[in-house]
Amino acid sequence: MNTLFKLTWVELKLFVREPITVVFTLALPIIFLVVMGGVFGNEPSTGDMIIYRGVGAMDYYMPSYYGLVMMAIGTVALPVHLTGYRERGVLRRFRASSFSVWSVLGSQMMVSFVIAIIGSILITIVGIVAYHPHLPVYPWLLVAAFIIGTICFTCFGFFLGAVLPSTRSAQGIGLILFFVMMIVGGAGPPPEVLTGPMRVVGDITPLHWVIFMLQDPWLGFGWHTSASLITVGVTLVSAGLAARFFRWE
Amino acid sequence: MSPVISVRNLRKTYGKTVAVADISFEVDEGEIFGLLGPNGAGKTTTVECLQALRRPDSGDIRVLGFDTLTEAQAMRRRIGSQLQESALPDRIKVWEALDLFASLAPEPLDWRVLIEQWGLADKRRASFSSLSGGQRQRLFIALALVNNPKVVFLDEMTAGLDPAARRVAWDLIRAIRDKGSTVVLVTHFMDEAENLCDRVAVVDSGKIVASDTPRGLIARHTSEVRVIFSTDFADLAFLEKVPGVTAVTKRGPRVEVEGSGPVLALVAAALVGRGIIPADLSVEQPSLEDVFLKLTGHTVGE
Numbered sequence: 001m002n003t004l005f006k007l008t009w010v011e012l013k014l015f016v017r018e019p020i021t022v023v024f025t026l027a028l029p030i031i032f033l034v035v036m037g038g039v040f041g042n043e044p045s046t047g048d049m050i051i052y053r054g055v056g057a058m059d060y061y062m063p064s065y066y067g068l069v070m071m072a073i074g075t076v077a078l079p080v081h082l083t084g085y086r087e088r089g090v091l092r093r094f095r096a097s098s099f100s101v102w103s104v105l106g107s108q109m110m111v112s113f114v115i116a117i118i119g120s121i122l123i124t125i126v127g128i129v130a131y132h133p134h135l136p137v138y139p140w141l142l143v144a145a146f147i148i149g150t151i152c153f154t155c156f157g158f159f160l161g162a163v164l165p166s167t168r169s170a171q172g173i174g175l176i177l178f179f180v181m182m183i184v185g186g187a188g189p190p191p192e193v194l195t196g197p198m199r200v201v202g203d204i205t206p207l208h209w210v211i212f213m214l215q216d217p218w219l220g221f222g223w224h225t226s227a228s229l230i231t232v233g234v235t236l237v238s239a240g241l242a243a244r245f246f247r248w249e
Numbered sequence: 250m251s252p253v254i255s256v257r258n259l260r261k262t263y264g265k266t267v268a269v270a271d272i273s274f275e276v277d278e279g280e281i282f283g284l285l286g287p288n289g290a291g292k293t294t295t296v297e298c299l300q301a302l303r304r305p306d307s308g309d310i311r312v313l314g315f316d317t318l319t320e321a322q323a324m325r326r327r328i329g330s331q332l333q334e335s336a337l338p339d340r341i342k343v344w345e346a347l348d349l350f351a352s353l354a355p356e357p358l359d360w361r362v363l364i365e366q367w368g369l370a371d372k373r374r375a376s377f378s379s380l381s382g383g384q385r386q387r388l389f390i391a392l393a394l395v396n397n398p399k400v401v402f403l404d405e406m407t408a409g410l411d412p413a414a415r416r417v418a419w420d421l422i423r424a425i426r427d428k429g430s431t432v433v434l435v436t437h438f439m440d441e442a443e444n445l446c447d448r449v450a451v452v453d454s455g456k457i458v459a460s461d462t463p464r465g466l467i468a469r470h471t472s473e474v475r476v477i478f479s480t481d482f483a484d485l486a487f488l489e490k491v492p493g494v495t496a497v498t499k500r501g502p503r504v505e506v507e508g509s510g511p512v513l514a515l516v517a518a519a520l521v522g523r524g525i526i527p528a529d530l531s532v533e534q535p536s537l538e539d540v541f542l543k544l545t546g547h548t549v550g551e
Contacts, residue, residue, distance in 0.1 A: 006352045010345050017340040085338070093335035096300055097392070098325035098353055 003099065007107040015111060021077040024178070026119050028072065029065045030126055032187070036061055037131040051190035055219055058133040060190070062123065063214035066146065068187045069119035070153040071207045073112050075177040078157025079170040081108070086249060087167050095248045105158060105242075112154040120146070134219075141217030148228060149210040152235040156206060158242035186211040206234045251314070253278045253400055253431045254299065259308035261294050268294040269305075270455035276400075276448075281422065281432040285442040285541070286452035292435045293333055295452070296402050299433070300330055313399055326353065329398035331389045333405055339378035343369055343388060346377065347395055354396035363391040366421055368414070382409040390418065394425065401425065404435040419445050443537045453545040463537055470543050471535035472509040476516045478527035479503050487523065491515050 015021060040057030052060040085091045094104060127133055136142045160177075164170045182188050184198050185207030194202055202208050212227035252275035261269040269291040276282040284292040297303040299312055301321035310317045315324035337346050347360035364370050367387040372380060380388065386409045393401055403422070407415045422445060426432055436442055442449050443463045450460040459466055473495070479502040488497045492515060494508040506516050513532045520527065 003349075003352045006349050010341060010349050013345070014338050014340050089332075089335035090338055092302070093332065093337060096302060096325065096330040096332055096335070097350055097396070098322060100322065 004103045004106050004110075007099070007103055008110040011107050011111045012114060015077075015115065021080070024076045025069055025072040025115055026122060029068045029119060029123055032068070033061060033065055033123055033127055034130065037127070042131055042133055049192065051192045053191075053215070053219070056133065057190075058127060058131040059219060060215065061187075062127050062133050063136075063142070063218040064187045064211045065123045065127075066116070066120045066214050067149060067207055067211040068182060069123070070112075070116050070149050070210065071181055071185075071187075072178060073115055073150075074153030074155075074157040075160065075181065076171075076174040077115070078108060078112070078154065079160035079164055079174045080167060082158070082161025083164050083170040084167045086161075086247065089249070092249045101246065108158070109151070109154050112157070113150055116146070116150045136218040137220035138217040138222070141223055142214065145210075145213040145217055145228070148231055148235070149214060152206060152210060152231045152238070155235045155238040155242060158246070159238040162242045162245040162247065181205045181207040184208075206231065209234075252276055253280075253313060254282075254433065255309075255311045256295070256299070257309040259295060259298060259310065260306045261291075261298060261303060262306055267455050269298070272308075272452070272455070272457055274450055274457060274460060276431060276433060278431055279426060279429055280447045281426050281434060281445055283434045283436060283442045283446035283449040284452050285436055285439070285446075285449050285537070287437060287545075287547075290452040291455040292437075292452050293404055296404055296433060296435055297332075300328065300402055301325065302332075326396070327399050329393035329396060329401040331393040331401075331403045331406055333408075335389070337377040337388075340376050342374050342376055343380070344373045346388065347391060350392045351395045356397055358395055358397045360391070360395050363395055367391045368417070383411060383414060386410055387414070387418075398430060400431045400433065402433045402435075405437070406434070407436070407438065407441060415441070439537045439541065449537070451541060451544055458544045459540070466540045467535050467537060470540045473507050473535060474509060474512050475533040476506040476508070476513050476530070477504070477533065478520075478530040480520075480525050480527050482523075482525050488516060488519060491519050 037058050042056035042058040044054055044056050045051045091104070160170065160174065164173060180201070184194060184202035185205035186202065187207065191199070191202060209227040209230040212224045213231055216222055216224040216227070254276040256275070257273050259269055259272045260267075272291070272295055274282075284295060286292050294303060298305045299310055299317065301317040301324065304318070312324050313327055315321075317324060343364070344360070347364060351357035351360050364373060367390060369384065369387060369391065372384055377385070377388070386406065390403065390406055393403065406422075407418055410418060419441070422432055422434075426447075434441070434446060446463060448461065449463055449466060450457045451466070452458070459470065461469065481502060485497055485499060485504060488494060488506055491508075491512070493510040493512040494506055494516065496507040498505045506512065508516075517530060520530075
């Protein structure tokens with residue numbers, strides 16, 4: 001247990017010392033928030049075309065960007081980190097010194113939570129100060145959705161980190177997944193304006209469902225059962241594949 | 250007393266390449282045991298199997314009584330390990346790595362002492378990526394020792410160290426042995442094996458070709474001692490009658506006498522008896538290098 005916490009603490013410090021991941025997970029969502037808020041404000045859409053599920057853009061984006069932070073961890077930060085560890089022999093070094101797979105992955109899970117929480121707090125502060133969105137209607141349901149979403153994308157990151165052969169491939173595939181998911185998964189343009197194949201691709205991204213799961217308690221729609229079940233499914237499949245394909249070297 | 254390490258008929262192949270053909274040996278508690286051989290002889294594969302980092306094709310390995318196949322994790326907690334190919338996160342600091350690795354052990358050593366001993370005190374706050382090759386090597390050795398292990402595996406531990414640092418490293422490893430730990434040393438440096446090891450196994454092409462104390466190996470596998478001196482005295486035929494002498498060669502004033510047994514004392518006595526008192530009388534003992542050459546037919550670098 002001591003090792004798990006020590007490793008988590010060291011990993012947090014390493015995270016802060018790595019500018020690229022800090023930019024992707026913490027700074028980028030803030031920049032999007034500021035830009036999207038500046039463009040769309042927070043007035044619900046009226047007229048023929050209902051966008052943003054009928055709520056204000058900022059009410060829509062606040063929980064979406066919580067999801068964006070989680071997704072950045074799962075597609076970019078974790079896969080690049082884990083493949084780099086394996087490629088450079090860090091995992092080999094850990095293994096020889098009796099670090100267990102549980103302490104290695106457990107520490108990453110804890111780091112994911114800390115980053116997701118910090119990222120979401122930053123989004124909340126900036127969003128509230130700049131654009132005055134409505135506050136979450138069901139905060140405890142939001143907390144539950146937050147926990148499930150973070151676990152989901154952390155396991156997704158374990159999966160990518162286990163199957164991708166090198167840091168280069170993790171960077172390439174991770175960035176593609178990040179931008180595709182962001183744009184069509186519900187953290188980019190309003191989902192209602194997506195058409196045809198874009199909407200289909202959007203619907204199959206895990207981010208799409210994590211965002212629904214986060215939005216519904218925030219907006220007062222309740223608990224999105226099907227989104228939460230799909231998210232749990234993605235989590236289980238990712239965790240299973242990660243366990244199956246995890247390699248120390 | 251049962252041995253700390255016992256290896257029986259270890260075999261490991263990579264595809265068609267036979268890395269370890271058939272290796273068996275035992276290491277007793279408190280020994281510095283060396284695996285000496287050229288690159289590619291199978292030394293590293295052997296110690297990686299011992300640390301359960303590779304799965305042998307066949308053979309039985311016990312380390313501290315643990316079966317490395319089924320009790321790997323329990324065994325790893327009690328051993329120290331310095332690997333040839335491994336790394337730490339680029340931005341981890343020296344003290345953070347030591348503190349982290351110490352947390353794995355129930356009774357770790359004080360890493361503040363290790364950091365001094367291994368000459369890293371002024372690099373305490375330096376990140377891993379900023380360390381030189383020699384500094385990284387010393388950090389890895391310190392990490393191998395910080396969990397206060399019963400057995401330490403050191404794979405080419407002095408690679409990248411300058412001569413002075415090598416001597417310091419040898420002294421520190423001897424000190425670890427004197428405190429009761431067992432050390433398994435992989436090396437291709439003859440002088441390291443000869444100076445540091447209590448016992449050496451010479452490995453070549455995936456097999457152990459000889460195993461003994463360094464002195465024992467030399468005594469058993471080489472016999473010739475060379476006595477060298479200079480003299481203007483022309484007639485040295487009397488030296489060939491000295492017991493043990495096998496050959497006398499004279500090149501100008503320089504004389505080389507080859508022989509076995511206590512040939513130095515006998516040659517010296519014979520010379521003095523004839524009134525020849527050379528100022529530069531010296532003797533060349535055979536080294537492990539000669540043994541290695543004789544056993545394998547090639548030098549360690551080939």
